Amino acid sequence: MAAKKSAASTAWKVFLGVFLTVIAVALLAEFGLRWFLSSQMTKQFAAHSVSHTEGDGATGADPASEESAKPDVSFGAFPLTLGMLTGEIPQMHISTPSTLSIKDGVISGQPAAEVDVKGMKLSKEPVARELVTTASLPEEFLLATIQRGIAQQSGYDALGDVVITEIATNSASESVDIDFAGGLFKLTLVPEARDGQLTFTATSSKVLAWELPEEVTQQISSALTAGMQSQLAGQSDLRFDDITVLDGELKMTLSGRNINLNEMGQQYGELGAAVQENTPDA
Incomplete structure (x- = not known):
C-alpha cells in the first residue's frame, strides 16, 4: 500500500513539474512575442514617420526624431501566441x-491618434476585422488642409x-x-458626423454686413471635407462616427470592418507599413 502511495505521489509530482514547466515556457513565449512585435513595430513606425517628414522637406517647431515619433503598442488580454497560430493578431x-x-x-x-484593432490578419495586406481610431487635428493642420483644397480647386497654388x-x-x-483675407470676412462652420459621412454646415458667413454667396461657402465646406476624408479615411470604408470640437483642435472618431490599412488615409500610412513589415507572407 505504501509503495502504491509513493508511486502515485511521484507521478503527481512529475505531472505537476511538467505542467508548471509548460506554463512557464508558454508565459515566456507570450511575453517574448509581445515584446518583440511591440519593439519592432515601434521602431519601424518611427523610422517611416521620420523618413517621410525629412523627404517632404517640411519642418515644424519640433522636428520629428525616431525617439519622439515612437508610438505605444499593446496587444490586449487575449493570448497573442494563440492568435498567431490562427493567423491574426x-x-x-x-x-x-x-x-x-x-x-x-x-x-x-501626422497628428496624434489612438487606434484600436481587433483581428489583424497576418499578411502582406494587413486587414483589420474591426478598427476604431480617434485622431486629434490641430488648427494649423486644418488651415493647411483647407488652403491646399482651395488651391487645388482654383488651380492657383498661392490662392x-x-x-x-x-x-x-x-x-x-x-x-x-475661418478668417478670410486677414479677418476681412468670416465663415463659421459646424462639423458633424452624419450617416458615417463628414459634413461641415455654414451657420454664419459675412463680408462686413453682407452674406457670402452660397457657392463660396459650399466650396470652402467641400475643400475641408475632402481634405479630412483623404487624410483620415483614404480609399477605405471607414465611417465618421463622432466629431468633438475642442479649443485648438478637432477630435474625429472613425470606425470600420475589414479595413485594409494600406487603403487608409495618409494619417495612417506609417501604421500600415509597420504592420506589413512585421508579418509573414500569406
Whole structure:
C-alpha cells in the first residue's frame, strides 16, 4: 500500500513539474512575442514617420526624431501566441504621438491618434476585422488642409494662402471659425458626423454686413471635407462616427470592418507599413 502511495505521489509530482514547466515556457513565449512585435513595430513606425517628414522637406517647431515619433503598442488580454497560430493578431492598441510638420502649406508627418484593432490578419495586406481610431487635428493642420483644397480647386497654388488666413476651433459654440483675407470676412462652420459621412454646415458667413454667396461657402465646406476624408479615411470604408470640437483642435472618431490599412488615409500610412513589415507572407 505504501509503495502504491509513493508511486502515485511521484507521478503527481512529475505531472505537476511538467505542467508548471509548460506554463512557464508558454508565459515566456507570450511575453517574448509581445515584446518583440511591440519593439519592432515601434521602431519601424518611427523610422517611416521620420523618413517621410525629412523627404517632404517640411519642418515644424519640433522636428520629428525616431525617439519622439515612437508610438505605444499593446496587444490586449487575449493570448497573442494563440492568435498567431490562427493567423491574426487578436487585439492591438496603438497610441501614436504627433509628428505633424507643415511648411509652405505642405503637410508631412501626422497628428496624434489612438487606434484600436481587433483581428489583424497576418499578411502582406494587413486587414483589420474591426478598427476604431480617434485622431486629434490641430488648427494649423486644418488651415493647411483647407488652403491646399482651395488651391487645388482654383488651380492657383498661392490662392489658398491669400484667401484663408486663419482657422480657430471654438468648443463653446462647437464650431470652426475661418478668417478670410486677414479677418476681412468670416465663415463659421459646424462639423458633424452624419450617416458615417463628414459634413461641415455654414451657420454664419459675412463680408462686413453682407452674406457670402452660397457657392463660396459650399466650396470652402467641400475643400475641408475632402481634405479630412483623404487624410483620415483614404480609399477605405471607414465611417465618421463622432466629431468633438475642442479649443485648438478637432477630435474625429472613425470606425470600420475589414479595413485594409494600406487603403487608409495618409494619417495612417506609417501604421500600415509597420504592420506589413512585421508579418509573414500569406
